[in-house]
Amino acid sequence: MYSLIIVLGLAAAAVFLTGFGRGFRNAIVEYRNNVPEPTDVPDFNYVGVAAISVVASGVVIALAGVNPMLIYLGPLLALCTAAGIGIAFFVEKPVV
Amino acid sequence: MDKSIFAQMPSLTPTLGFASMIGLGLFLLVLSFGVKTLLVRNTHDFIIADRRVGFGFGVGSVIAVWTWAMAVMMSSAMTYKWGLSGLFWFVVPNGFAVIAMIPFARVLRKNMPEGYTISEFIQYRFQQSKVATGIVTITMVFGIILEILINLKGTSVVISTVFGIDWKTATVVGITCVMAYSYFGGLWTSVMTGTLNTLMVTVPAAIVVAAVYDKMPGGVQAVFDAVGNAGTQNLSVLRPDAAAGFGITLAFGLLAATVSDQTFWQKVWAIKSRDVGRTFLWAGALFYPIPICLGMLGLVGIATGLAPSDIGGDIAAIGPYVVSHIGLSLTLVILYVLVILAACYSTIDGASSALSSIVAVDVVRRYFPDTPESRLFAITKLSVLLGGIVATAIVLSGVDFTTLVLTTYALKTAILLPLVLAILWPKTNTIGFVGGIVCAILIGMPIYETVGELVGTLSIVAIGGIVVFTAGMIGTESFNISDLRNISDEVKPAVGAE
Numbered sequence: 357m358y359s360l361i362i363v364l365g366l367a368a369a370a371v372f373l374t375g376f377g378r379g380f381r382n383a384i385v386e387y388r389n390n391v392p393e394p395t396d397v398p399d400f401n402y403v404g405v406a407a408i409s410v411v412a413s414g415v416v417i418a419l420a421g422v423n424p425m426l427i428y429l430g431p432l433l434a435l436c437t438a439a440g441i442g443i444a445f446f447v448e449k450p451v452v
Numbered sequence: 453m454d455k456s457i458f459a460q461m462p463s464l465t466p467t468l469g470f471a472s473m474i475g476l477g478l479f480l481l482v483l484s485f486g487v488k489t490l491l492v493r494n495t496h497d498f499i500i501a502d503r504r505v506g507f508g509f510g511v512g513s514v515i516a517v518w519t520w521a522m523a524v525m526m527s528s529a530m531t532y533k534w535g536l537s538g539l540f541w542f543v544v545p546n547g548f549a550v551i552a553m554i555p556f557a558r559v560l561r562k563n564m565p566e567g568y569t570i571s572e573f574i575q576y577r578f579q580q581s582k583v584a585t586g587i588v589t590i591t592m593v594f595g596i597i598l599e600i601l602i603n604l605k606g607t608s609v610v611i612s613t614v615f616g617i618d619w620k621t622a623t624v625v626g627i628t629c630v631m632a633y634s635y636f637g638g639l640w641t642s643v644m645t646g647t648l649n650t651l652m653v654t655v656p657a658a659i660v661v662a663a664v665y666d667k668m669p670g671g672v673q674a675v676f677d678a679v680g681n682a683g684t685q686n687l688s689v690l691r692p693d694a695a696a697g698f699g700i701t702l703a704f705g706l707l708a709a710t711v712s713d714q715t716f717w718q719k720v721w722a723i724k725s726r727d728v729g730r731t732f733l734w735a736g737a738l739f740y741p742i743p744i745c746l747g748m749l750g751l752v753g754i755a756t757g758l759a760p761s762d763i764g765g766d767i768a769a770i771g772p773y774v775v776s777h778i779g780l781s782l783t784l785v786i787l788y789v790l791v792i793l794a795a796c797y798s799t800i801d802g803a804s805s806a807l808s809s810i811v812a813v814d815v816v817r818r819y820f821p822d823t824p825e826s827r828l829f830a831i832t833k834l835s836v837l838l839g840g841i842v843a844t845a846i847v848l849s850g851v852d853f854t855t856l857v858l859t860t861y862a863l864k865t866a867i868l869l870p871l872v873l874a875i876l877w878p879k880t881n882t883i884g885f886v887g888g889i890v891c892a893i894l895i896g897m898p899i900y901e902t903v904g905e906l907v908g909t910l911s912i913v914a915i916g917g918i919v920v921f922t923a924g925m926i927g928t929e930s931f932n933i934s935d936l937r938n939i940s941d942e943v944k945p946a947v948g949a950e
Contacts (some may be wrong), residue, residue, distance in 0.1 A: 358659075358666040365655040369796040372651050379508040380644070384490050386504055393503060393724055397562040400729040406551045409737035414544050414689065416744055420751075421536045421687030424676035427665065430748050431658035433741035439517070440738045441647065445508030446899065 361435070368438040375445030382450040397417055453669060453678045455756045458777035464785065469615030469627065472789050476797065477629025480645045487644055491725075495829045496944040497639030500568055501722045505643055507574035507731060510723040512647025514735035517715050517802035518550055519653050519742055520599070522606040527743035528771035531750025532758075534694040535679070535686030543740060550736035554729050555874050556711060557720040561728045564936040568813040568943060570717040570871070575818070576939055577874055577931065578882040587889055588871075589814045591863040592714040592806075598860045599715065599803040600843035607796040608847070610772050613764065614789060623847050626796065631840045634801040635833060639722055642805040643687040645798065652794030657745050660775060663784050664752060671708040678755035686754055701905045702914055708864040712871060714772040715806040746908040749774050804836045811835035817942050828943070829898040852857030860899070865909060866892035869917035877920075878930045884923025892916035 416433065419426040491497055505513070525547070530538035564573060578584045607626055611618035634641060665672045671775040679686045710716050723731050753763075753770040760766070763773040775788045812832040816823050823831075846856070870888040873880045892915045900908025 357672075359660055361662040369651060369655050372655075375508055376512075376651075377648075379506055382506060383504065383509070383640075386506075387491050387502070390732070395565045397558050397725050397727050397728060400554075400558070402551075402554055402729060402733045406548075406733060406736070409733075409740065410544060410548050410551070413547055413744065414540055415741040416740075417536055417540045417543060417747075418689045420748070421566065421689065424672045427672050427676065427748050427751070428662065430741060430745035431661045434654045434658040434745040435900045437515070437741045438651055440734065441508065441512045441650055444511045444734060445506070446526050448507035450506065451931040 357425075361428070361431055364432070364435050365438075367435070368435040368442075371439045371442035373442070375442030379445040379448070382445075386450055453674055453755055455758050455762060457669065457756065457779070458758070458773070459779065461776055461782070461785065462576050463782050464615050464776060466615050466617045467784065468782075469617045469622070469789075472627050472786060473611065473622070473629055476790060477632060480648070480797065481633040481636075483645055484633040484636040487641045489879070491640045492637050495832050496941070497640070498829065498832055499805070499812050499943065500718070501639045501643060503722055504724060505639075505719070505722045506724060507727040507734075509643045509647050510719065510727055510731035511738065512650045513643040513720055513736045514550060515650050515739050515742075516711070516798035517719075518546075518735070518807065519650070519795045520606075520799050521603045521610075521792050522768065523743060524653065524657075524746055524792055524795045525606060525610070525768045525771050525900060526749035528749040528774075529767040530698075531663070531747040532753040532767055532770045533750075534691060534697070535683065535754065536689050537694035537699075539684070539744065539750065540689040541702060541738070542696050543743045543747065545699075545703035545706045546743060547736045547740040548703075549710045550732055551737060552707055553710050553716055553720070553732045556872065557728050557732060559875055561720055561725050563933045564939060565725060566939055566944075567721050567936075568718070568809050568820055569714055570712075571810065571814045571917040573921070573936070573944070574885075576936055578885060581882045581886070583886050584882055585814070586937060587863075588867065589711060589810065591860075591867055592810055594856070594860040595709075595713055595859055595864055596715065596803045596807045596810075596839050597843055597846075598856060599713075600800050600839050601846055601856070603796045603799045604843055605847050606768065607792060610764075610769070610792050611789070611923070613769060614772055614776050614785070618774040620848055623844060626793075627800070627840045627844045629802070630797050630800045631837050634836050634840075638808060638836065639718065639805045642798075642801045643722075646802055649794035649798035653742055653791050656734060657742065657791045658947065660780070660784050660788045660791070661748050663780055664774060664778055666751060667778050667780060668752065668755075670672030675751055675755040679751050682754050682757070686751075686873050690885060696906060698905075700936035701909045704821065704865060704868070704909050708861075708868040712864040712867045713806075714810055715802050718806045718809050736813050746771060752778075756771070766933075786814045800840065804839050808832050808835045808838045811838070813942060862893050862897050862912065863889075865912045866896065866916050869913055870920045873917070873920045873924070874934075877924065878932065879924035879927065880920055880931070881923055881927045881929050884920040884927070887923060888916040888919035891919045
């Protein structure tokens, strides 16, 4: 499991850094173009996803007390956090 | 399995400790120079990043400022003390506190698009009331000082424990490293370095925790069995004493820590308006695995029968002790130290950036509106250093800062419901807002001191809310929040005026 987490960790770091580079470039391009940003705040239904994430956090912790292998869920999900931030850079749409 | 598996590592020298602190600081300094050159021209860019922080940097930076160095250690400590119930009550409200910002962030971003600080909102919400804005501004400043102080103190203790460096030296070196790069670039620097630091608190943390379990005789199964043998409640998330002992109090405290914190409000106005809602959603959800991962170190402490006296008396040291004494390679121990340093640096620079926005908008622009942009910019940049200097002085003085902690806690908790109602309920009036906060402190804090934390916290929150609600129902005013759209940008220079 340790070796797997190292491999997955390197992959997550690669996603993160690729995304970070994209975000950095976007920030500079937008700054130089100086196109006004939209000011609308779109409607956004977040309650369902919010509830799922809050409940899921508790479930993950509880599962660590059910099966010892599920103790590794924490570290594995931490890698998902790194990858998730990297993905967020690809989800954003720069104003150019 | 017992604590005889732990042993001091002789190779953790002071030189390595300094190299870690300064090395990370230098790397971030290089990045901040680039940021300053490419993205910052004026005070507006410095304190609000021209409101162009995108989704990726938004998510990364919100996670970064919420992942305190103490949180990195306290997740392990709460698990060590209460078992999985401790981790449950520490973690679940933590992520929720970030997600809970969403409705308030959306309302204010939509209706006050040119805002900078929450104190500014209060100023316009309550007809320029000096008392209302004064209370909120002071609360924000106290909160920022405390944020810096706690992270600085926690990190200096860890560095001194692991590397044998004098804790005062570790304090000064650490804060110097952060202030050196925070000074350049303002919020853009904080956002980008903070985002990079989230890489440090995720991937290395996961690798180190996995390495610890790999090192344990019998692996994860043996740890699991030993934790269960040490107490059947250790593997349960349903311990009622964990909820009553700290969980519920912490939950309210955490809610107050985000909603009543300029560090988060600055992000609300800096992130692109269309991304504000989903940024806090993703940040809250993606934050969860960090303390869950690190909390698993606490189970190792239980399994091996470590006593608080074995680890220096402070259970916050359980994570650093396990990692530095279980026989991991030097590289992995340094990685763990970098996790803590990354959490510390990113929180301190985020708080310092928030302080600069308060100084620029709530002090200089409010009381000295004719200050030219060049002087405002200079003052704003210098103010980044102010919080660090004050916090360092408090830490180095050795004074017990419990009073500061309690005062800030009281202010933030007392402000929580009045602030929420000020944003969401049109009938909230100035008397109710100010009265609610004052009554919550004057009545609630004595209850907190005499009856206990849980009843005291609930009392503070309830009193604040009841007074605001009562005053609102009695009063006849009704505020139209969309009136805030008429507020012009107080800091951005006019085109051609730079």
